[in-house]
Amino acid sequence: MRDIADTKQSKRLSVRSLTHSYGAQDAIRDVSFDIEAGEIVALLGPSGCGKSTVLRAVAGLIQPKAGRIELGDEDLAGVSARSRGIGMVFQNYALFPHLTVAENVAYPLACQKVPRAERRARVEEMLSLVRLEGFANRLPRELSGGQQQRVAVARAIAGRPSLLLLDEPFGALDRALRFDLQVELLHLQRTLGITTLIVTHDQEEAQSLASRLVLMNKGQVEQIDTPMAVYDRPSTLFVNTFIGQANLLRGNVVRVDADRTEIALADGRVLHLPRRLNFTPGSPVAVTFRPEELRLSVTDGDAALPVRVTVSVPLGPSLVHDLVLADGTGLRASETRGPFTLLPAPSTTLFATIDTARCHVFPDAPDTTA
């Protein structure tokens, strides 16, 4: 372990204005982000948003139409995939089926012409890192899915890459195993300090592994921030609705004062937000708020919205309520469950108050909706 940790040569990855198209349609446009040496960053976004295209370009598997990729001080434009010093683990990046576990892990070392004795020592070290010491002579088909992915990780890091690329590495595994492997990967990544880019469409995976997220939508970057910042301070409506759960109400700005903004909702009720927002009166807006930012009461209040309970579900320590407004708009509220919390009966009418200090407001143009 000390051997590899001491000789790590993690490098900073810099991606600038990366653009690529397959045929006439742009797959990614003007994508820029950096990963500091030793950092783990997740590319996150819905299916088809261009995550794998970015990864393939970084790996050297496709030649991007425009943009610049640098690893350390080196521009990767003219560097072949093999010579980039990058380790890769893909969801379906199959192990060589006819080679044993040890031979699979040794493969990149053989390509690098590492002497046989050193190769053997390195394979042992890698298998111990991924906790597969006793499995060296097995064939891949004699391993479980999780064990196979561990071998794939061992193979990817055996060549001491300066960058590790992971594309949905645990996508094929069940939830519990996925979690175990995520924890192991995080430990491994921290031990070795390898600069890592992970692609996933699973936001929990991204949030639990990465120090920063690159949120992509329709081929473009929407926000780059820490997991907490993208949740608390989403910069676009897409990010707000993609990360975590968000309720959405449409309305129009009716008045903007120095310290408050009034928004008329579709049903005529007016929300008073305790801050000045940068909208002109008349602007159509989308108001969003998390389920935990909606408070329910049995009595009507000043700015409360009457809601009908569809269903209330206890989820561990929380109680989640699905609600519907008179115009049919669905809302979700969640509250911490106490020993005396009662489940409201379906169809009960309650009054919902939005935490207007915490809700977000975005321009409501068709192209900003998720």
Ligand SMILES: Nc1ncnc2c1ncn2[C@@H]1O[C@H](COP(=O)(O)OP(=O)(O)OP(=O)(O)O)[C@@H](O)[C@H]1O
């Ligand atoms: N080889 C290809 N030929 C043509 N179009 C492609 C090719 N690969 C990807 N695309 C298209 O480019 C866009 C981006 O695809 P990409 O695979 O990068 O998305 P993704 O975010 O990784 O999706 P997923 O999460 O489903 O893997 C999509 O519209 C996809 O259909």
